[in-house]
Amino acid sequence: MKTIQHWIAGSNETATPERTAPVYDPATGEQTSEVAMGSAADVDRAVTAASEAFEEWGDAPVTRRQQIMFAFREILNERRDEMAAALTSEHGKTLPDAKGEVQRGIEVVEFVANIAHLQKGEYSDQVSTGVDTFTIRQPLGVVAGITPFNFPAMVPMWMYPVAIAAGNTFILKPSEKDPSASQLAAEWFAEAGLPEGVFNVVHGDKVAVDAILEHPDIAAVSFVGSTPIARYIYEEGTRHGKRIQALGGAKNHMIVLPDADMELAADAAVSAGYGSAGERCMAISVVVTVGDAADELLPMVEERIAKLRTGPGNDPDSDMGPLVTGDHRDRVVGFIEKGEQEGATLRVDGRGFTSDGNEKGFFLAPTLFDDVSTDMEIYKNEIFGPVLSVMRAETFQDAIDVINANPYGNGTAIFTCDGGAARTFQREIEVGMVGVNIPIPVPLSFYSFGGWKDSIFGGHPIYGTGGVEFYTRPKVIISRWPDPMHRGVDLGFPQHG
Numbered sequence: 001m002k003t004i005q006h007w008i009a010g011s012n013e014t015a016t017p018e019r020t021a022p023v024y025d026p027a028t029g030e031q032t033s034e035v036a037m038g039s040a041a042d043v044d045r046a047v048t049a050a051s052e053a054f055e056e057w058g059d060a061p062v063t064r065r066q067q068i069m070f071a072f073r074e075i076l077n078e079r080r081d082e083m084a085a086a087l088t089s090e091h092g093k094t095l096p097d098a099k100g101e102v103q104r105g106i107e108v109v110e111f112v113a114n115i116a117h118l119q120k121g122e123y124s125d126q127v128s129t130g131v132d133t134f135t136i137r138q139p140l141g142v143v144a145g146i147t148p149f150n151f152p153a154m155v156p157m158w159m160y161p162v163a164i165a166a167g168n169t170f171i172l173k174p175s176e177k178d179p180s181a182s183q184l185a186a187e188w189f190a191e192a193g194l195p196e197g198v199f200n201v202v203h204g205d206k207v208a209v210d211a212i213l214e215h216p217d218i219a220a221v222s223f224v225g226s227t228p229i230a231r232y233i234y235e236e237g238t239r240h241g242k243r244i245q246a247l248g249g250a251k252n253h254m255i256v257l258p259d260a261d262m263e264l265a266a267d268a269a270v271s272a273g274y275g276s277a278g279e280r281c282m283a284i285s286v287v288v289t290v291g292d293a294a295d296e297l298l299p300m301v302e303e304r305i306a307k308l309r310t311g312p313g314n315d316p317d318s319d320m321g322p323l324v325t326g327d328h329r330d331r332v333v334g335f336i337e338k339g340e341q342e343g344a345t346l347r348v349d350g351r352g353f354t355s356d357g358n359e360k361g362f363f364l365a366p367t368l369f370d371d372v373s374t375d376m377e378i379y380k381n382e383i384f385g386p387v388l389s390v391m392r393a394e395t396f397q398d399a400i401d402v403i404n405a406n407p408y409g410n411g412t413a414i415f416t417c418d419g420g421a422a423r424t425f426q427r428e429i430e431v432g433m434v435g436v437n438i439p440i441p442v443p444l445s446f447y448s449f450g451g452w453k454d455s456i457f458g459g460h461p462i463y464g465t466g467g468v469e470f471y472t473r474p475k476v477i478i479s480r481w482p483d484p485m486h487r488g489v490d491l492g493f494p495q496h497g
């Protein structure tokens with residue numbers, strides 16, 4: 001059985017790990033490898049390597065950092081299919097979806113290949129006689145990222161390319177459920193010329209995470225994952241004096257007004273509800289229909305669900321793959337049972353599905369609930385599976401009120417042909433990322449990503465210019481060069497003139 005090891009100081013660890021966890025192929029349900037589970041000592045070794053590497057990397061010319069980013073981008077571009085195959089085999093998502101994920105990660109590398117422009121400071125000449133003021137943005141030092149299972153390539157790439165391009169050194173603690181994409185990234189980054197110790201990967205669980213949060217030589221931590229853990233990371237990390245960005249879970253609503261293009265809305269609800277088996281933080285999990293919109297929309301949604309093919313992610317005929325683990329599939333099934341008990345109308349039931357030849361795979365077919373209300377557990381919880389809920393609101397304002405009362409605020413969307421309604425929605429909705437006739441409004445790499453409310457702690461959005469700001473600290477310099485005309489002691493507070 002292959003053991004996936006930590007990557008520290010430019011190579012894989014060779015000692016037998018004290019603890020390991022199984023890694024599965026979700027389509028077959030079989031264990032395919034095991035992954036080392038990091039200890040505090042492993043984290044400490046990675047921090048030592050990263051601290052030593054920072055001495056040189058933190059001082060490296062920006063042109064050199066850019067060249068390595070370009071080289072890394074070229075390798076990723078050439079081998080994108082290999083990385084996508086690794087995602088499908090451990091996460092379960094379909095190959096086209098995995099390729100899309102890799103593409104969105106590559107775009108962040110492309111963005112920071114131009115870090116010289118992003119790290120520019122400001123300059124003011126002659127703020128006082130003979131005095132100039134300017135700012136520079138310097139790296140923080142050793143920084144860490146802790147990432148979720150659902151985007152094993154892209155979410156780490158929201159973090160480490162930005163941090164490293166800005167001159168930091170990095171420790172990644174990826175999800176223990178699908179660790180191979182991080183291993184590939186580490187090897188390819190080294191091939192691109194990244195010096196040893198600049199990028200390190202320590203696998204593991206809470207033990208490694210706590211060691212990161214407590215380590216005095218880690219300056220900042222980026223986290224993406226569920227809300228309870230995001231809150232914990234924020235509280236513990238700030239308690240230890242670190243800069244923290246912690247992005248949490250979601251419950252994303254899509255409003256459909258009666259005047260919407262219903263075919264478009266039905267396509268969007270099904271694509272965004274069941275894509276990646278609903279295991280996306282920007283998945284639509286609740287469709288809020290207004291007035292009589294549901295009567296037209298629901299048959300169209302059901303018609304599309306009936307055509308979806310659930311199966312192994314590497315089968316070109318599959319539209320939707322399995323869930324990531326058997327435990328997670330069982331948890332989602334538990335929510336479907338709960339929804340029935342709570343009185344929601346189960347219009348499509350995905351339970352009991354098996355994929356021929358893959359009877360042990362972690363499959364669950366698309367499921368659709370109607371008549372869902374805000375007091376139900378299936379509404380209150382992030383299910384993170386192929387379960388779409390439909391709620392009916394009488395008025396547009398009622399629909400907005402439902403979304404604004406929800407504790408999460410990651411993504412949302414409105415489907416309408418009324419520009420005025422869309423504008424009201426985009427201004428009044430208390431959510432960080434808003435789609436107008438777009439169901440999954442994930443900003444491209446030159447904007448930043450981040451929700452509101454319980455979907456983010458610390459308020460720092462990720463990647464884009466927000467990411468560059470997070471991984472650098474500004475320094476302001478006020479300078480005067482000796483001038484014989486301006487000498488003499490002055491105890492007053494410095495004033496211009």
Ligand code: NAD
Pocket residue numbers: 146147148149150151155173174175176204205206209210224225226227229230247248249250280281382384410451455
């Ligand atoms: P998770 O919170 O269980 O795990 C995320 C990371 O935290 C993993 O690396 C995991 O090993 C670690 N972890 C888990 N339990 C821990 C604990 N008790 N103490 C310390 N560390 C712990 O999330 P997941 O199941 O891997 O991913 C799915 C979640 O991530 C969903 O809630 C989803 O909405 C969210 N997510 C959010 C975004 C976003 O941008 N807001 C993006 C992707 C995923």
